[in-house]
Amino acid sequence: MSTADTASSGIAAKRGRPRHDALSAADVTAIPALEAIVGYRLRRAQLYVFQDFIDSFARMKLRPAEFSVLSVMARRPGLKQTEIAEELGIKRANFVALMDGLEARGLAERRKADTDKRSHSLHLTPDGVKFVRKMMEVWNEHEKRLVDKLGGAEERDRLIQLLDRIVAPDSAPR
Amino acid sequence: MSTADTASSGIAAKRGRPRHDALSAADVTAIPALEAIVGYRLRRAQLYVFQDFIDSFARMKLRPAEFSVLSVMARRPGLKQTEIAEELGIKRANFVALMDGLEARGLAERRKADTDKRSHSLHLTPDGVKFVRKMMEVWNEHEKRLVDKLGGAEERDRLIQLLDRIVAPDSAPR
DNA sequence: CTGGATTGTTTTGTACCATAACAATTGATC
DNA sequence: GATCAATTGTTATGGTACAAAACAATCCAG
Numbered sequence: 001m002s003t004a005d006t007a008s009s010g011i012a013a014k015r016g017r018p019r020h021d022a023l024s025a026a027d028v029t030a031i032p033a034l035e036a037i038v039g040y041r042l043r044r045a046q047l048y049v050f051q052d053f054i055d056s057f058a059r060m061k062l063r064p065a066e067f068s069v070l071s072v073m074a075r076r077p078g079l080k081q082t083e084i085a086e087e088l089g090i091k092r093a094n095f096v097a098l099m100d101g102l103e104a105r106g107l108a109e110r111r112k113a114d115t116d117k118r119s120h121s122l123h124l125t126p127d128g129v130k131f132v133r134k135m136m137e138v139w140n141e142h143e144k145r146l147v148d149k150l151g152g153a154e155e156r157d158r159l160i161q162l163l164d165r166i167v168a169p170d171s172a173p174r
Numbered sequence: 175m176s177t178a179d180t181a182s183s184g185i186a187a188k189r190g191r192p193r194h195d196a197l198s199a200a201d202v203t204a205i206p207a208l209e210a211i212v213g214y215r216l217r218r219a220q221l222y223v224f225q226d227f228i229d230s231f232a233r234m235k236l237r238p239a240e241f242s243v244l245s246v247m248a249r250r251p252g253l254k255q256t257e258i259a260e261e262l263g264i265k266r267a268n269f270v271a272l273m274d275g276l277e278a279r280g281l282a283e284r285r286k287a288d289t290d291k292r293s294h295s296l297h298l299t300p301d302g303v304k305f306v307r308k309m310m311e312v313w314n315e316h317e318k319r320l321v322d323k324l325g326g327a328e329e330r331d332r333l334i335q336l337l338d339r340i341v342a343p344d345s346a347p348r
Numbered sequence: 349c350t351g352g353a354t355t356g357t358t359t360t361g362t363a364c365c366a367t368a369a370c371a372a373t374t375g376a377t378c
Numbered sequence: 379g380a381t382c383a384a385t386t387g388t389t390a391t392g393g394t395a396c397a398a399a400a401c402a403a404t405c406c407a408g
Contacts, residue, residue: 001198002250002367004396013282023272030307030310031245031248031306032245032310032313033249033308034242034245034246034262035333035378035400037313037317038225038317038320038321038324038330038333038334039220039223039238039316039320040221040242041333041334041337041338041341042216042219042220042223042337043224043226043238044214044215044263044337044341045216045337045340045341046217046220046376047263048340048341049212049213049216049340050217053189053213055345057240061361062239064213065364068214071205071208072208073207074205075205075207080386080387081386081387082385082386082387088208089218089221091366092386092388093364093365093366093367093368093387093388093389093390094365094366095387096387096388098387115371116386117373117374117384117386118179118372118373118374118375118385118386118387119373119386119387120386120387121384125283127273134202136205137205139206139211143211145210145213146212146340146370147186148212149340149342150212150340151339151341152337154337155339156212158214158332158336159212159333159336159337160210162214162324162329162332162333163216163218163219163333164334165323165324165325165329166219166223166320166323166324167215167219167222168323206354236404237394239395254355255356256354256355256356265397265398266355266356266357266394266401267356267357267358267359267395267396268395268396269356270356270357270358284356289356290354290402290404290405291355291403291405292354292355292356292403292404292405293354293404294355294356299397326359335372336375340387
């Protein structure tokens with residue numbers, strides 16, 4: 001915000017030679033500042049939130065993707081790999097290593113599904129349940145920090161509602 | 175939304191054996207659905223927007239980072255690499271290859287700054303100016319699509335205002 | 349003039365993501 | 379009941395993004 005006020009002036013004029021390379025003043029107005037571009041702002045905000053998330057969970061050695069998988073397993077145990085992967089937008093090929101890691105740490109396990117010998121049903125271990133409890137405590141602090149910045153729970157709801165519209169299947173919000 | 179309605183029931187009960195692995199009902203309520211987590215929703219929305227962006231610019235062979243660099247050079251020619259990189263959150267080490275690509279395509283150039291022989295001042299070439307014009311046409315369509323989904327320009331402004339609060343230096347919004 | 353900082357650069361390692369191919373298994377069809 | 383297409387988990391591989399460390403050239407302060 002601070003450095004993006006006016007067009008090419010000040011610093012730029014001191015350096016190089018702004019002869020015929022800049023767009024004319026009329027053209028510049030047609031170029032939106034990045035600050036006004038939704039995708040750019042979304043990315044910066046997402047990076048900020050993820051950085052806080054990553055810092056918060058550094059001690060637990062937990063990455064965002066692992067958090068999401070544990071979270072789904074806690075609420076809906078028994079799903080198979082493809083189901084969780086697809087729901088989270090993870091390719092099932094990449095899900096394997098992720099699940100391997102959770103299993104190696106003793107947090108989750110693959111059980112052979114008796115109805116379909118191909119698939120595994122995914123569950124938390126008792127240790128995994130304990131871990132998830134700690135995880136949610138840490139997450140609460142992280143989320144509280146975020147909601148405070150937003151200005152309250154109502155603002156968070158407004159934000160989520162807007163994000164909903166973006167990712168909604170078709171247009172026609174409401 | 176469709177698959178995340180209730181807790182562990184239906185499908186999960188059919189598969190595996192939900193004995194003592196699921197958290198108790200009381201615990202489950204303490205676990206928020208991913209749909210209610212700001213960071214998760216932000217990421218999904220950002221991925222959606224970027225996918226539309228990437229598709230829109232596939233023909234021009236332009237990536238988001240390149241778009242942002244060209245955009246800054248158009249509005250404020252003459253900045254040096256470190257300045258643009260830092261403003262966009264790009265490590266200056268990674269900026270080199272990015273700028274190399276733009277220069278190889280004849281869209282931008284590094285000029286030796288006469289005041290400081292270490293730094294380069296960055297500018298669009300005439301071809302780069304033409305390219306940016308086309309770029310902005312394509313971007314306009316992309317952004318319009320997005321604003322339509324949001325429900326109008328006012329909604330976009332509300333969204334950006336909320337994102338602002340997240341990334342703002344300290345808390346205390348307004 | 350000398351030492352510390354800055355600028356651009358190269359190199360390197362890591363995480364993330366997508367695609368293709370594969371064996372085992374399932375299920376539908378004849 | 380044999381056959382064939384589809385599904386599931388898996389491995390291997392390539393590409394892209396991102397971060398850290400080190401370096402030469404240059405600037406600048408004392």
